[in-house]
Amino acid sequence: MTETSASVRFSPDREARVESYVRLTASTCIRCCTYDEAAPILTIRDGAADITITSPGRGEVTADDVRFGRVLAEAVARYAAELDRLAARTDATADGPGSGQAA
Numbered sequence: 001m002t003e004t005s006a007s008v009r010f011s012p013d014r015e016a017r018v019e020s021y022v023r024l025t026a027s028t029c030i031r032c033c034t035y036d037e038a039a040p041i042l043t044i045r046d047g048a049a050d051i052t053i054t055s056p057g058r059g060e061v062t063a064d065d066v067r068f069g070r071v072l073a074e075a076v077a078r079y080a081a082e083l084d085r086l087a088a089r090t091d092a093t094a095d096g097p098g099s100g101q102a103a
Helices: 063-094
Strands: 005-010 016-021 029-033 041-046 049-053
Touching (some): 016 049
16 A cells, blocks of 8 residues: 555454545645644645544643643654664665665
């Protein structure tokens, strides 16, 4: 699967589960909207997937909201670091012996 997709699956007890796979591309829109007196809203939109992340309270921000925001930020930082690591390895392989690059 190479495209962004979203689906709804139902378990035998009829419980719905939404599965979204966002493949980040130039057409992906990632935004964070902030407000003076309300919780921020993070959105990721691409193809069939439209993901909105915010706190459950209307304007109220709790210690749990802050904790989950930090957990999210740490996971995104690890994701970006892993992409950097893999891209550097790919670049090093492409520039290695026999790649036609001058030494």
